[in-house]
Structure formats: C-alpha cells, structure tokens
Amino acid sequence: xxxxxxxxxxxxxxxxxxxxxxxxxxxxxxxxxxxxxxxxxxxxxxxxxxxxxxxxxxxxxxxxxxxxxxxxxxxxxxxxxxxxxxxxxxxxxxxxxxxxxxxxxxxxxxxxxxxxxxxxxxxxxxxxxxxxxxxxxxxxxxxxxxxxxxxxxxxxxxxxxxxxxxxxxx
Amino acid sequence: xxxxxxxxxxxxxxxxxxxxxxxxxxxxxxxxxxxxxxxxxxxxxxxxxxxxxxxxxxxxxxxxxxxxxxxxxxxxxxxxxxxxxxxxxxxxxxxxxxxxxxxxxxxxxxxxxxxxxxxxxxxxxxxxxxxxxxxxxxxxxxxxxxxxxxxxxxxxxxxxxxxxxxxxxxxxxxxxxxxxxxxxxxxxxxxxxxxxxxxxxxxxxxxxxxxxxxxxxxxxxxxxxxxxxxxxxxxxxxxxxxxxxxxxxxxxxxxxxxxxxxxxxxxxxxxxxxxxxxxxxxxxxxxxxxxxxxxxxxxxxxxxxxxxxxxxxxxxxxxxxxxxxxxxxxxxxxxxx
Numbered sequence: 354x355x356x357x358x359x360x361x362x363x364x365x366x367x368x369x370x371x372x373x374x375x376x377x378x379x380x381x382x383x384x385x386x387x388x389x390x391x392x393x394x395x396x397x398x399x400x401x402x403x404x405x406x407x408x409x410x411x412x413x414x415x416x417x418x419x420x421x422x423x424x425x426x427x428x429x430x431x432x433x434x435x436x437x438x439x440x441x442x443x444x445x446x447x448x449x450x451x452x453x454x455x456x457x458x459x460x461x462x463x464x465x466x467x468x469x470x471x472x473x474x475x476x477x478x479x480x481x482x483x484x485x486x487x488x489x490x491x492x493x494x495x496x497x498x499x500x501x502x503x504x505x506x507x508x509x510x511x512x513x514x515x516x517x518x519x520x521x522x523x
Numbered sequence: 524x525x526x527x528x529x530x531x532x533x534x535x536x537x538x539x540x541x542x543x544x545x546x547x548x549x550x551x552x553x554x555x556x557x558x559x560x561x562x563x564x565x566x567x568x569x570x571x572x573x574x575x576x577x578x579x580x581x582x583x584x585x586x587x588x589x590x591x592x593x594x595x596x597x598x599x600x601x602x603x604x605x606x607x608x609x610x611x612x613x614x615x616x617x618x619x620x621x622x623x624x625x626x627x628x629x630x631x632x633x634x635x636x637x638x639x640x641x642x643x644x645x646x647x648x649x650x651x652x653x654x655x656x657x658x659x660x661x662x663x664x665x666x667x668x669x670x671x672x673x674x675x676x677x678x679x680x681x682x683x684x685x686x687x688x689x690x691x692x693x694x695x696x697x698x699x700x701x702x703x704x705x706x707x708x709x710x711x712x713x714x715x716x717x718x719x720x721x722x723x724x725x726x727x728x729x730x731x732x733x734x735x736x737x738x739x740x741x742x743x744x745x746x747x748x749x750x751x752x753x754x755x756x757x758x759x760x761x762x763x764x765x766x767x768x769x770x771x772x773x774x775x776x777x778x779x780x781x782x783x784x785x786x787x788x789x790x791x792x793x794x795x796x797x798x799x800x801x802x803x804x805x806x807x808x809x810x811x812x813x814x815x816x817x818x819x820x821x822x823x824x825x826x827x828x829x830x831x832x833x834x835x836x837x838x839x840x841x842x843x844x845x846x847x848x849x850x851x852x853x854x855x856x857x858x859x860x
Contacts, residue, residue: 436767436769436779436780437767460637461637461638461762462636462637462638462639463638464638464639464737464738464740464741465737465740465741465744466737467733467736467737467740468733468736469733470726470729470730470733471726471729472726472729472730472766472767473733489737490638491762491764492635492761492762492763492764493661493762493763493764493765493782495634495657495659495762498658498659498660498661498763498782499661499662501764501765519765521661521662521765521780521782522662522780
C-alpha cells in the first residue's frame with residue numbers, strides 16, 4: 354500500500370506542482386501563521402483610537418473605573434505574538450471597597466484567586482504575579498462576546514487593580 | 524501569531540494528500556476545457572496548496588462573483604444589530620432565554636451566576652446540574668450563506684479542501700472532522716469531544732483547573748462566613764470565558780479559540796470536630812461553544828498547504844459549505860479538598 358501511494362504521489366505531484374507554479378515539494382514542518390485584524394469588529398464600543406483612556410478601554414469589556422482611583426494607566430499591548438486579536442491593560446489603585454466594585458461594574462462577582470494560568474499572566478503582563486489574598490473575576494462580556502475581561506485585585510487597602518481586556522479571534 | 528511546531532503528519536501522508544489533490548485537479552482539467560474556467564481553477568487550487576496567486580482576475584475572467592470586504596462588514600453590522608436586539612431579552616440568573624432571544628448561531632440557556640455559584644441549599648444535592656449559559660457567537664463569520672453564485676473554480680476549491688480534510692484525518696482527526704462538516708454544508712450544530720480537548724490542551728486544562736479551584740475557595744469562604752454547621756451545596760454555572768487550544772495541533776486546527784464554562788455543584792462540609800478542617804466535594808462538567816467560521820482576516824499554513832479564511836468564507840457565501848456552531852460537554856469531573 355505504501356508503495357502504491359508513493360508511485361501515485363510521484364506520478365501526480367509533478368503535474369500538480371507545474372500547474373500551481375510551486376517548486377517546493379518539501380514536506381518538512383513549516384511555520385504556521387495566523388494573523389488577525391480588527392476590521393469588521395462587531396463591538397458596540399469601538400476600539401479606542403489616539404491616546405488611550407482607561408475608561409474607554411474598560412468600556413470595551415463592559416467595565417467602569419470605580420470612584421477615587423489613583424495611578425491610573427492604560428495601554429494597548431502588541432498582540433501580534435498572541436492568539437488574541439487585541440489586548441489592553443488597565444491598572445489603578447483605589448480604596449479596597451471601591452476596587453472590589455470593578456468586578457460588579459461588569460456584572461461579575463469577585464472570587465478568591467488561587468493562582469494565575471500562563472495565559473492569564475500573558476494577558477496581565479510580567480508585572481503581575483499571584484499573591485495570597487488576591488481576588489479575581491473573569492468572563493466573556495455577555496453584551497459583546499468578542500471581548501473577555503480578566504480582573505485581579507491585590508490584597509490590602511488601598512488595593513491595586515489590574516485589568517486585561519482582550520478580543521477573541523479564532 | 525507566529526507558530527512553529529513539529530507536525531504529526533508523515534511524509535507519506537503528505538504524499539497521499541498531494542496524490543488525492545492531484546487526482547482532483549486532473550479530473551477538473553480533463554472535464555473542463557474552457558480556458559477561463561481553467562485559469563480560475565488553477566488559481567484556487569494553487570492557493571490552497573501554498574501558492575500566492577491572485578484569483579481576482581481569474582475569477583472575473585471565469586465569471587465568478589468575487590467577494591468584497593464591504594459585504595462582510597455589512598453582514599457583520601447587521602448581525603451586530605440583531606445581537607443588540609437580543610440582549611434586551613436576556614433572562615435573569617438561572618432563567619432560560621425564550622426562543623428567538625438568541626442570535627443565529629448562538630445557543631439558549633440560563634444566565635450564569637455572576638461569580639459562578641448559585642444560592643446555597645442545605646444538604647448535599649443542589650438538584651439537577653444547570654444547563655450551560657446562553658451563548659452568543661463572538662464574531663460575525665464570513666457573511667450570509669449562499670448569498671453569492673458559485674463557479675466551477677469554487678467547486679474546485681471545495682474539492683481540494685475536502686481532499687486536504689481527508690488527508691489530515693489520521694494526524695488531526697477533529698480538525699478533519701470539523702472541516703468536513705463545514706464542507707458538508709448542513710450548518711447543523713456539531714458535538715465536540717471535550718474530554719479529548721482536556722487531555723490534549725494544557726491551556727484548557729489549566730484554565731478549567733484554576734476555575735474549579737477558585738470556585739471551591741469561594742464556596743468555602745461563603746459557607747464559613749455563613750457559619751454553616753451542616754453540609755451546604757452551591758449550584759455552579761460560571762460565565763463563559765475564552766481560551767485558545769494553540770498547544771495542541773489537532774484542536775488548534777479544529778477550533779483553536781473556544782469559550783468554556785463550568786456547570787455542576789460544590790458541597791461544603793463543616794468540620795466534624797471542633798477545630799477541624801472544612802472540606803469540599805465538587806462535581807462539574809466543562810461545556811464549550813465555538814462558531815466554526817472564517818472571517819477573512821487570517822490564513823493558516825498546514826504543512827505545505829495554505830488555507831486562507833477568505834477561501835473558506837467564500838465557500839460559505841457561495842453555498843458550497845456552511846458555518847456551524849460547535850458545542851460539547853465533558854464527562855463528569857470530581858474534585859475534593
């Protein structure tokens with residue numbers, strides 16, 4: 354059977370390659386590439402353009418900045434090496450009771466965090482590591498399921514909050 | 524993303540694949556003599572098997588209707604409107620959305636519990652496990668099915684894609700099965716082997732394990748805060764969350780990005796002796812959802828073959844293949860602590 358398949362292949366490969374203009378019959382592993390673009394987004398909250406506002410980024414995932422925050426940062430992450438089409442990070446510090454409301458603004462409840470997966474760490478960035486007493490919430494945003502939200506709230510009062518908002522691709 | 528991996532397929536399998544494809548090409552060229560159709564056919568086959576040919580001119584010459592980005596955007600916008608309309612009918616936690624309240628391609632179900640745990644009941648049984656939550660597809664897909672006319676070039680693309688799907692059946696059975704179902708053009712929901720995903724994809728397993736651990740911790744926290752003196756049980760129905768199974772070739776090519784949730788229950792047992800430990804017993808199932816579609820923005824190289832989203836999305840728009848919803852539920856998982 355193997356011989357038959359090889360003969361068949363050798364008889365048919367050359368005409369096929371000639372027709373398709375392919376000269377490379379190398380069957381060695383090749384790079385798999387997936388590239389994504391945000392065009393055609395069905396988001397009801399368009400991706401931010403220009404300087405990033407933390408509120409605009411959080412709104413992509415149906416979240417809102419709680420009151421009395423300080424040290425607010427927002428960035429778009431280069432997602433070209435990720436599976437996600439778009440990734441944004443927001444961090445801020447707020448009184449603990451306010452920080453915990455971050456999850457509630459997105460219709461989520463906070464849970465004790467027992468760890469972070471490698472995928473979580475990739476989304477949150479290298480500055481975020483799991484510590485005891487951390488709380489978390491995460492979900493796809495029900496109003497636009499292209500977007501995922503991941504929130505971690507460090508222990509202490511005031512508490513530092515790290516948020517990753519990411520857009521799903523195939 | 525860039526991704527370099529060792530492929531599971533052998534050289535012999537690739538040879539078999541090329542042989543089948545060559546047979547398809549030969550058949551097409553023997554039966555079709557028209558030079559314009561021949562040009563279009565060559566172009567489409569060439570693209571599937573790694574070429575870089577621009578099919579637009581050939582397709583135009585052959586009278587094939589080319590797709591446009593505008594069409595896809597319009598479809599996406601229209602679909603987005605439908606989704607927005609549907610959101611107003613969302614049920615409350617534990618309630619199931621009424622028929623018609625879910626977007627096409629979505630699946631109905633109750634709202635998840637906001638933090639994953641429902642109200643506690645005294646005892647060790649919270650009743651039937653909740654159905655997976657209502658689910659909406661995360662993207663618009665490739666456009667409206669059968670909205671454009673198909674030409675012979677498109678049929679050649681279809682045949683070549685089918686040959687590729689058959690050839691990868693040994694190495695990547697689920698990738699093959701899913702592509703063949705797409706090419707089968709029924710649009711029917713296709714059940715997926717979630718246990719296989721959990722065995723193969725550490726990304727998924729890690730996410731699920733952590734999700735269970737966090738829910739267990741929450742259940743313990745909540746029972747302790749309530750001062751439970753006898754076993755209490757919480758139903759579990761967590762929100763959907765995305766994960767990519769890019770660490771397993773079969774599932775990467777079969778679905779890759781999916782959304783998953785946990786349903787089941789967790790029972791918390793207070794200490795039986797003063798100062799003793801609180802324990803829990805959790806029973807869950809992992810549910811997954813995905814829309815098998817091609818939105819025209821990506822390409823995937825599978826060994827020597829390049830399959831573009833656009834090529835496969837065209838098959839959907841031209842009525843030769845059809846997008847569908849992939850669903851699945853794992854076997855029962857047990858966890859104690």
